[in-house]
Amino acid sequence: MGTEVENRAEVLIIGAGVIGASAAFALAKSGHDVLVVDRNSGVGDGSTGSSAGIIRVHASDMQSSALAADSLTAWNNWRDFLGADSAEALARFVRCGSLILDAGTGFVDRAAAAMRAAEVSFEEWSSGEVEENFPYFDLHRFGPPGPIDDDEFWSEPTEFLRGALYTPQSGYVGDPTLAAVNLMQAARREGARLRPSTTVARIDVEGARAVGATLADGSRLRAEAVLLAAGPHSDSLASAIGATADFRVRTRRIREELVHVPAPAGLDLALQGVHLVDGDLNINFRPESGNAFLGGSNGDLAEEQTVIEDPDEFNPMVTPGGWERATLRLARRIPTLGIPRARTGVVGLYDAAEDWLPIYDRTCFDGLFVAMATSGTQFKTAPIVGELLRHVIETELDGRDHTAEPFLAPTSGRAYSTAQFSRLRDPRQGQSRG
Ligand SMILES: Cc1cc2nc3c(=O)[nH]c(=O)nc-3n(C[C@H](O)[C@H](O)[C@H](O)COP(=O)(O)OP(=O)(O)OC[C@H]3O[C@@H](n4cnc5c(N)ncnc54)[C@H](O)[C@@H]3O)c2cc1C
Structure with missing residues (x-):
């Protein structure tokens, strides 16, 4: 294959994370010439x-719950799904x-309504049923969540939680990289090409049209469509050419610590x-x-987020403060x-x-096109999101x-409806990460 051909593709995907890889699979399967860098x-x-690789089916809104449930079918039949x-x-x-x-915040009610609307099955448990199934949990109400160096944190609670939702079908993938x-x-079986160790320095545009990308070594890739799926690096690549100028939703990068604690x-x-x-x-912890246990913060509280x-440039080590807060x-x-x-765990950015x-x-x-702001929640949905991105790209190119x-x-x-994921949406109210 000559350099000319190697440096061209119908669709160039920037980023071989779970989202870029899934989009490459869906697009290549649909007959497109795909190059992933x-x-x-x-x-x-x-x-x-x-x-953390958690595949949960509860969410704050119907479509997010449905996407997770539809993806769960793929996770459960992974070999067949991949071919x-x-x-x-x-x-x-x-x-x-x-x-x-049920922390009494309204989240459980929203999640139950979303699952009902999405026809995702779940059980509603009293605190007695939680205790029967998981007797090792103390079901007192400790919240609202406060700092661990506050005396209140150690006060003896008197109230109990009302109960819980239980979704037996949820779980996790222990090796998300795999x-x-x-x-x-x-994707490669379907003809997609992969170029690792290839850094995009800039997305190239001519007038109002994207035409490819310039690499860090100065060489150029040319494509009819570019999908930016560079995770926490997406925003700077898009902003550099003014591609986020009309976004109505703000994005930021959040550092997250997961701690690893032995079971009692x-x-x-x-x-x-x-x-x-x-x-x-x-x-939020999983086995x-x-x-x-592996887990950490639910991510929702602004005062506990590290932007x-x-x-x-971020500290890749579990910090003493993060470790104590999660484990205590x-x-x-x-x-x-x-x-x-000893503090052990995983630190990442989303x-x-x-x-x-x-x-x-x-x-x-x-x-x-962009697949960004995956908001700490889109590993689970990736198998179907690849297809959803194919829909977005094919429809628009047409x-x-x-x-x-x-x-x-x-x-x-x-x-x-992909309008929910539009850059032009009004930020949706009442959403939670976890
Ligand atoms: C600590 C943590 C816990 C999480 N837990 C869960 C969970 O339990 N369940 C869940 O569903 N989701 C979870 N998530 C979220 C989930 O992991 C992400 O939504 C998902 O992995 C995003 O995938 P991505 O492909 O968009 O991004 P990434 O995996 O970041 O992939 C982007 C790729 O782009 C590449 N790239 C960046 N810049 C360039 C460039 N200039 N040129 C070329 N390549 C570039 C990077 O090298 C990277 O490989 C978690 C995230 C974190 C950080």
């Missing part, structure tokens, strides 16, 4: 690599269920574990291999928890919209408005 030497080493043969090592979905404690690698491998003696999380969503203490300006809060819910001296919904849309430049035509999910045939 990533500045890293491997696939899925950005936000995707630090993801992989039996020899390929694949990421594994582990079903453990999600328990969403899931992205699997998607990229599937006598508790076997492979049998008794659950993904705990605890709005009362603002924490992790090695009989441990990062430069995505290449979990220890309130599980009084038998022991807290190790780009988030102010309303916690992603932006999957075209931009003011013809041919330039001269039609993607928000005016429903996107039909391949796993269920369910119709979605």
Whole structure:
């Protein structure tokens, strides 16, 4: 293949995270000539690599819940979904269920309404039922979540939580990077090309149209369409050419710590574990291999968020403050928890919209598309989001408005309105991350 051909593609995807890889798979399957570039030497080493990999079906709105449920079908049938043969090592979905404690904030009611509207099944449990199923949780009301150095944090609670929602179908993928690698491998089977260790310096436009990208080494790639899926780096690449000028939704990059804590003696999380969503203490934990918990903040509280300006400049270590806050809060819910001296965990960055919904849309430049602001929530939906992005790109390249035509999910045939993910939406009220 000559350089001329190598440097051209119908669709250039910037970023080989779980979203870029999934879009590459869907587009290549649909017959497009796709080239994916990533500045890293491997696939899925950005936000995707630090993801907790939780696949939960509850959400603040109907479409987010439905997208997760439709994606769950793919996670449950991963080999078939990818068209992989039996020899390929694949990421594994582990079903453990999600328990969403009712913190009295209204979130549980919104999540229940969203799941009902999306026809996603769930159970409503009294606190007695929670206790029966998970006797190791102390179901006192400790919240609203406060700083751990406040005396209030240690006061003895007298009230109890009202109950919880339980979704037995939820779970997690323990190796999110492998899931992205699997998607990229599937895309390559369909003819997509991957160029690792290739950094985009600038998206190129001519007039009102995107025409490709200039790389850090000065060479140029040419394409009819460019999909920017560079995670926390998307905003600076898009802003540099004025492509975010008409966005109505603000985005920012948030640093997130996940801590790794062993289960107390006598508790076997492979049998008794659950993904705990605890709005009362603002924490979120799932079982992790090695009989441990992995988790951290729910992300919703502004005073507990660390906003990062430069995505290449952030502390990659679990901090003493973050460690203590997450582990001590979990220890309130599980009084038998022991807290190790050594701090272990994972630290990552995600780009988030102010309303916690992603932006999957075209931009003011013809041919330039974005999959950004995945808001700490889009690992789980990635299998279907790839198809949704295909819908956005194909419809627009055909001269039609993607928000005016429903996107039909391949796993269920369910119709979605992509207007929810538009850059031009009014920020949606009442959304939560967790
Ligand atoms: C700590 C943490 C926990 C999370 N937990 C969950 C969870 O439990 N469940 C869930 O559903 N979601 C979760 N998420 C969110 C989820 O991981 C992200 O929404 C998802 O991984 C985003 O994927 P992406 O492909 O958009 O971005 P990324 O994975 O960041 O991929 C972007 C890629 O672009 C590349 N890139 C950047 N700049 C350039 C450039 N100039 N040139 C070429 N390539 C470039 C990067 O190298 C990277 O590989 C979590 C995120 C974090 C950080």
